[in-house]
Structures are given as structure tokens and as C-alpha cells.
Amino acid sequence: MKKLKKNQKSNVIYIGSTSWLTIQDCKLISKHQCFVKIRKKTFTHMNKSYEFLKKAIDQRVPIYGINTQFGDQVTLLDENFEGSSKEYYESIENRQKALINSHCCGLGDVVLIDFVRVAMILRAHCLSQGYSGVKYSAVNALVSFYNHDINPIVRQFGSIGASGDLIPLASIATAIIGGNTEVVYRGKIIKATQALKLTGLQKYNPQIREGLAMINGTTFMTAIAALAVYELKRLFDQMLTAIALSLESLKVIDCAYHPLVHEVKRHKGEIEVNNFVLACWRGSQLITNINEARSKLERPIQDYYSLRSVSQGFGPFFENLDRSINWIENEINSVNDNPIIDLDNAKIHHGANFMGYYITDACDLLKMNIAQAATWIHALLAVMVHPRKNNALPANLVKDPSNQNGFRPLQLLAASITVQCRKLAQCHQSYMLPTEGDNQDVNSLGTHAAFDLQNAVTYLDKLTAILYLAVAQALELRGIEKISDTGKKILASIRKVSPTIGKCRPLTNELNNVVMMLREEKI
Known part of the structure; x- marks a missing residue:
């Protein structure tokens, strides 16, 4: 991967494969003192990555967390692996939603909104570099939550720092897909679905591996x-x-x-x-x-x-x-x-x-x-x-x-x-x-x-x-x-x-x- 470069522009932070974010940028993000944009240069790489992955899935290549189960059950292939394309893709989509919903189970104190804001943008920054096989729309869903200052409730306990911060990041992803969870919006705790209605955002429907991509990384601990x-x-x-x-x-x-x-x-x-x-x-x-x-x-x-x-x-x-x-x-x-x-x-x-x-x-x-x-x-x-x-x-x-x-x-x-x-x-x-x-x-x-x-x-x-x-x-x-x-x-x-x-x-x-x-x- 090429060396990333830092961009400085007043009140705007750009993410993507040519951006270099610093701890100072994270501080601005944490206080919602900037607007985040995705670099257009990254769109092509992201789309090519997604299409390459989709082609492999179409060809029934076993790929972790897409047409296989997760973790130590990776040997379990999707039950529709040999089925019709419609059933196959419905099963894949359901697996992504199930992954997010099942891991939205954190306990303990509610963590600072500052951490959640930074975690959302760092996850978007990771995915926008075009190595994760996700579409622009998945990254934009994360960025839109931040820009509208919708902050999912995340609790302290759940991550052991392997397979990433699965449970904390699933708490964020559950809100983005319109699941049964709560967010902080304009100083009040409300249902995620209500925040989507108030802001005019649509709940996101994760494709292929976008559910896994949203939660399978180090971005919460890093924030x-x-x-x-x-x-x-x-x-x-x-x-x-x-x-x-x-x-x-x-x-x-x-x-x-x-x-x-x-x-x-x-x-x-x-x-x-x-x-x-x-x-x-x-x-x-x-x-x-x-x-x-x-x-x-x-x-x-x-x-x-x-x-x-x-x-x-x-x-x-x-x-x-x-x-x-x-x-x-x-x-x-x-x-x-x-x-x-x-x-x-x-x-x-x-x-x-x-x-x-x-x-x-x-x-x-x-x-x-x-x-x-x-x-x-x-x-x-x-x-x-x-x-x-x-x-x-x-x-x-x-x-x-x-x-x-x-x-x-x-x-x-x-x-x-x-x-x-x-x-x-x-x-x-x-x-x-x-x-x-x-x-x-x-x-x-x-x-x-x-x-x-x-x-x-x-x-x-x-x-x-x-x-x-x-x-x-x-x-x-x-x-x-x-x-x-x-x-x-x-x-x-x-x-x-x-x-x-x-x-x-x-x-x-x-x-x-x-x-x-x-x-x-x-x-």
C-alpha cells in the first residue's frame, strides 16, 4: 500500500486511501468539530474491490464470513451454497444481519460519545481504502451517522481485542441497520429507528460481507x-x-x-x-x-x-x-x-x-x-x-x-x-x-x-x-x-x-x- 498523506482543510476531514488521519484529527472528530467527507479518488478502488469479491462469491469460492460460518465454525458452508442465486444471496445477507444483531450484547457502563464518534469514522476510513470488498454506500452510512451526530449507545464490556472489537462495533452497526438499539441524538437517548426518521436517513442493508466489515477491526480500541x-x-x-x-x-x-x-x-x-x-x-x-x-x-x-x-x-x-x-x-x-x-x-x-x-x-x-x-x-x-x-x-x-x-x-x-x-x-x-x-x-x-x-x-x-x-x-x-x-x-x-x-x-x-x-x- 502506498504511503498515505495527511490533508488539512478547515472544518473538513477527508477519509480514504490518500488521507492520513492523526490523533489531532481524532480529537476534532470526538468533539464533532468537523465535517467528514470520503475522497472521490477512493470510489473506484472500493467498487472494484466489491465487484472482485462478488465475482468470487458468484463462483461459489468459500470465503470466510460470507458463505461460511464465523470463528471456529468456519468449516460450515452456507446451507444454500449449492442452491439458486436468489436463495444463496438471501442467506448471505441474512448471515450479515445475524452477525451484527447477535454481537450487539455489550454490558457495563455506557462509554463516552467521544469514543463512539471516533470509532465510526475510523471504521469508515479503514473500509474506504478499498481492501475490504464493501461498497461506497456502506462507508457513507457510517459517515452519515457521524455527520448527523447520531451516536449509538456502546457499553464498556465485550471486546477482547481479537477478531477486532466485535461487540462494541456491533453496537454501532446495529443502529446503522435500524436494529433494536438506542442512540444519543441531540442530547437525548432515543431508539435508532427514531433517529433515522428524524434525520431522514435510511437504515442500511449490508451486502455480501459488509456486516462483518463493519465490526471486524481494531477501530474501537484505537479510538x-x-x-x-x-x-x-x-x-x-x-x-x-x-x-x-x-x-x-x-x-x-x-x-x-x-x-x-x-x-x-x-x-x-x-x-x-x-x-x-x-x-x-x-x-x-x-x-x-x-x-x-x-x-x-x-x-x-x-x-x-x-x-x-x-x-x-x-x-x-x-x-x-x-x-x-x-x-x-x-x-x-x-x-x-x-x-x-x-x-x-x-x-x-x-x-x-x-x-x-x-x-x-x-x-x-x-x-x-x-x-x-x-x-x-x-x-x-x-x-x-x-x-x-x-x-x-x-x-x-x-x-x-x-x-x-x-x-x-x-x-x-x-x-x-x-x-x-x-x-x-x-x-x-x-x-x-x-x-x-x-x-x-x-x-x-x-x-x-x-x-x-x-x-x-x-x-x-x-x-x-x-x-x-x-x-x-x-x-x-x-x-x-x-x-x-x-x-x-x-x-x-x-x-x-x-x-x-x-x-x-x-x-x-x-x-x-x-x-x-x-x-x-x-x-
């Missing part, structure tokens, strides 16, 4: 992962800024962040993180020179590990984030279907492109990095509130620690959230469970991993907000005139929603306000 990683990419710089400023407030010794130290270690991520930290400190009078530390001997000449090894610790996170975005964007733009129609060689390939292992590995990697980051933030907070460790800041980060608890309870809060991040860091591959008559004897659990990544990012948002509140307090205590240019800007932003903490007061609302500032990129 969740794409949005989670989009938020993590935003959060990474915000988190690293908070960490850099916490080091500044603790008067970290400078030599651990000398560029040469990291150049000789040779890792790109480590060097990038170190440069970022140094940039955050520009203009600061608080960073301790190693010669000053040696001459006064009021403190050790080496800081605690959490203070002096940020570059080494977060370099892998930096690189894993880039690697994971690459994997996820490849999956976004992939043909994650089975079978694959190969027009160039006039073949139909039965494979396993519905497997979600790249999504699983991307999410598992980042969950481990988030767990480490959470532990690190907790360690920094512990240093900041403890007078034995914080280089002459007052205990609890308040001027009257004998009467005020200050930030000590926030360290407890951080510990509580950190435990959740660490729990979510478990590798999903170790939980793989053979199923479906052992046909799916291995599976990716990519959707589980993606949901857990999304939750982990949410927790890291909260931890970063806690650290920002502590950083603002600590920098003020050091003296505004001494802090870095970045510190001054951050302090001004934080003080818009959270005043200096003197006497004890409830902080939940202020913390939530900082979380919202992070998500809205106001910090």
Missing part, C-alpha cells in the same frame, strides 16, 4: 487509545513543567542537569527532557550551584534521586510517547480487516489484521510510564512538605505549620491516586484468555488496555494539578523576585483559581479548577 494519547501528549509538557518548577522550589543542585551529563548518556529522550527542564529554570535565582553547595556544606552535595534524575527517569517516557503515537496513528490509518482483497494480485487473503497488539503494547508502555510518573510526583510532594528534606521551606508548605496542616493532606491524596496509577500499570498480555472454541486462542486485550490508559491519564491530570498547587505555594515562599520566568507565569495562572494557602480550607474545588486549566491548556 480510545488515540484520544487518551492526545491528552497524554498535552499533559506530558504540563507535568514536566510542574516537576521542573518543584525542583526549582527545592533549590536543586545544578550539576545534575549540566548538558554534558546527558549527552554522554546518549539517549535522545533524556537529552530532550533535560533541555526542557533547563528552559523552565531560565531567569531563576533559586538553582543551587555545586560550588556553593560544597562551600557551605549545609546540605549534601548530591540531591535525592527524585530531584537529580528527572532527565534519566522521564527520557524513556518521552520516547515511548512518540513511539506509541506512531503505532496508534499507523493503526488509525491501517486496513484492520479480514479477509483482505488484493486486486493487484487478484487474491483474497485470510489473515489477522483485526489483532490489536500494537494498541495493547502502546497503552501498556504508557501506563507503566504513568505509574512511574505518579510515584515520582508523590516523592516530590513528600520532599516538599517535609522540613528535613525541603531545603528550608516551612513544614507543610505553610508559614504556621504548628497550627495549619497545609499541604500534608494533599500528599495523602496524591498517595491515594498514585496507587490507582500503579494498579493500572499491569501488562494486559499476562491476562490473555483463550475463547470462542479456542479459535481465538490468543488475543490482544487492546480495548482493556486502552480503557485503562484513558483512566491512568485522568489520574495523572489530578496528580499534576496537586503538584502545581504545591509548586505555586513553594515558589511564593521562596520569594517571587527569585523565581524563573516560567515560574512567574505559572504562579500567576494558578493564583487566578487558587489563592495562597494560609489557614486550612477545603481545596477540592480549587484542585478541580486547576485540572480544568490543564485540560483547557490554560497552563
Whole structure:
């Protein structure tokens, strides 16, 4: 397949074989801030793919999921395989509808509409590339649901990430074929059939393998992962800024962040993180020179590990984030279907492109990095509130620690959230469970991993907000005139929603306000 190209056009996102979608595009799609169109260049390839597949079906070539049963029952041929064309095609059509309806059986919480929107368009993007043997009308049915903002109800449980996200995607497909399911339309939950009437859309009648094509891929897990990683990419710089400023407030010794130290270690991520930290400190009078530390001997000449090894610790996170975005964007733009129609060689390939292992590995990697980051933030907070460790800041980060608890309870809060991040860091591959008559004897659990990544990012948002509140307090205590240019800007932003903490007061609302500032990129 040729390398896909990215298209940028205001308020319109194009899908098809010459389009390259990004996690940024997925964010726009998730908020329904764009109109989606199918590239006309893809029509010809799609139609040829469909006609090639139809010809093979006419010739009674056994093809998975069309004239055979599904999964481990693939050896069961259609009962009308040798019958008349009318009976044969009616049976094929009924099989597609039965597949969709039978797999519309998810349980658990209703998932965010954002995920459903992205999943619909990623499925359409996959099918529009012309390797799935579906007609333009099938892709257009998905796109029309999105453009009319009809969002099928999808529930959390059902996918194991092998044969794709069968049950979640069937929940979408059931609505598109006018089945007995519900959708969210204009803020209300209504029957799918009612939404079709209100918008003037027709229920779709899947042909040949279009039912299978709509549900047999990785697009649901990919939608969740794409949005989670989009938020993590935003959060990474915000988190690293908070960490850099916490080091500044603790008067970290400078030599651990000398560029040469990291150049000789040779890792790109480590060097990038170190440069970022140094940039955050520009203009600061608080960073301790190693010669000053040696001459006064009021403190050790080496800081605690959490203070002096940020570059080494977060370099892998930096690189894993880039690697994971690459994997996820490849999956976004992939043909994650089975079978694959190969027009160039006039073949139909039965494979396993519905497997979600790249999504699983991307999410598992980042969950481990988030767990480490959470532990690190907790360690920094512990240093900041403890007078034995914080280089002459007052205990609890308040001027009257004998009467005020200050930030000590926030360290407890951080510990509580950190435990959740660490729990979510478990590798999903170790939980793989053979199923479906052992046909799916291995599976990716990519959707589980993606949901857990999304939750982990949410927790890291909260931890970063806690650290920002502590950083603002600590920098003020050091003296505004001494802090870095970045510190001054951050302090001004934080003080818009959270005043200096003197006497004890409830902080939940202020913390939530900082979380919202992070998500809205106001910090």
C-alpha cells in the first residue's frame, strides 16, 4: 500500500486511501468539530474491490464470513451454497444481519460519545481504502451517522481485542441497520429507528460481507487509545513543567542537569527532557550551584534521586510517547480487516489484521510510564512538605505549620491516586484468555488496555494539578523576585483559581479548577 498523506482543510476531514488521519484529527472528530467527507479518488478502488469479491462469491469460492460460518465454525458452508442465486444471496445477507444483531450484547457502563464518534469514522476510513470488498454506500452510512451526530449507545464490556472489537462495533452497526438499539441524538437517548426518521436517513442493508466489515477491526480500541494519547501528549509538557518548577522550589543542585551529563548518556529522550527542564529554570535565582553547595556544606552535595534524575527517569517516557503515537496513528490509518482483497494480485487473503497488539503494547508502555510518573510526583510532594528534606521551606508548605496542616493532606491524596496509577500499570498480555472454541486462542486485550490508559491519564491530570498547587505555594515562599520566568507565569495562572494557602480550607474545588486549566491548556 502506498504511503498515505495527511490533508488539512478547515472544518473538513477527508477519509480514504490518500488521507492520513492523526490523533489531532481524532480529537476534532470526538468533539464533532468537523465535517467528514470520503475522497472521490477512493470510489473506484472500493467498487472494484466489491465487484472482485462478488465475482468470487458468484463462483461459489468459500470465503470466510460470507458463505461460511464465523470463528471456529468456519468449516460450515452456507446451507444454500449449492442452491439458486436468489436463495444463496438471501442467506448471505441474512448471515450479515445475524452477525451484527447477535454481537450487539455489550454490558457495563455506557462509554463516552467521544469514543463512539471516533470509532465510526475510523471504521469508515479503514473500509474506504478499498481492501475490504464493501461498497461506497456502506462507508457513507457510517459517515452519515457521524455527520448527523447520531451516536449509538456502546457499553464498556465485550471486546477482547481479537477478531477486532466485535461487540462494541456491533453496537454501532446495529443502529446503522435500524436494529433494536438506542442512540444519543441531540442530547437525548432515543431508539435508532427514531433517529433515522428524524434525520431522514435510511437504515442500511449490508451486502455480501459488509456486516462483518463493519465490526471486524481494531477501530474501537484505537479510538480510545488515540484520544487518551492526545491528552497524554498535552499533559506530558504540563507535568514536566510542574516537576521542573518543584525542583526549582527545592533549590536543586545544578550539576545534575549540566548538558554534558546527558549527552554522554546518549539517549535522545533524556537529552530532550533535560533541555526542557533547563528552559523552565531560565531567569531563576533559586538553582543551587555545586560550588556553593560544597562551600557551605549545609546540605549534601548530591540531591535525592527524585530531584537529580528527572532527565534519566522521564527520557524513556518521552520516547515511548512518540513511539506509541506512531503505532496508534499507523493503526488509525491501517486496513484492520479480514479477509483482505488484493486486486493487484487478484487474491483474497485470510489473515489477522483485526489483532490489536500494537494498541495493547502502546497503552501498556504508557501506563507503566504513568505509574512511574505518579510515584515520582508523590516523592516530590513528600520532599516538599517535609522540613528535613525541603531545603528550608516551612513544614507543610505553610508559614504556621504548628497550627495549619497545609499541604500534608494533599500528599495523602496524591498517595491515594498514585496507587490507582500503579494498579493500572499491569501488562494486559499476562491476562490473555483463550475463547470462542479456542479459535481465538490468543488475543490482544487492546480495548482493556486502552480503557485503562484513558483512566491512568485522568489520574495523572489530578496528580499534576496537586503538584502545581504545591509548586505555586513553594515558589511564593521562596520569594517571587527569585523565581524563573516560567515560574512567574505559572504562579500567576494558578493564583487566578487558587489563592495562597494560609489557614486550612477545603481545596477540592480549587484542585478541580486547576485540572480544568490543564485540560483547557490554560497552563
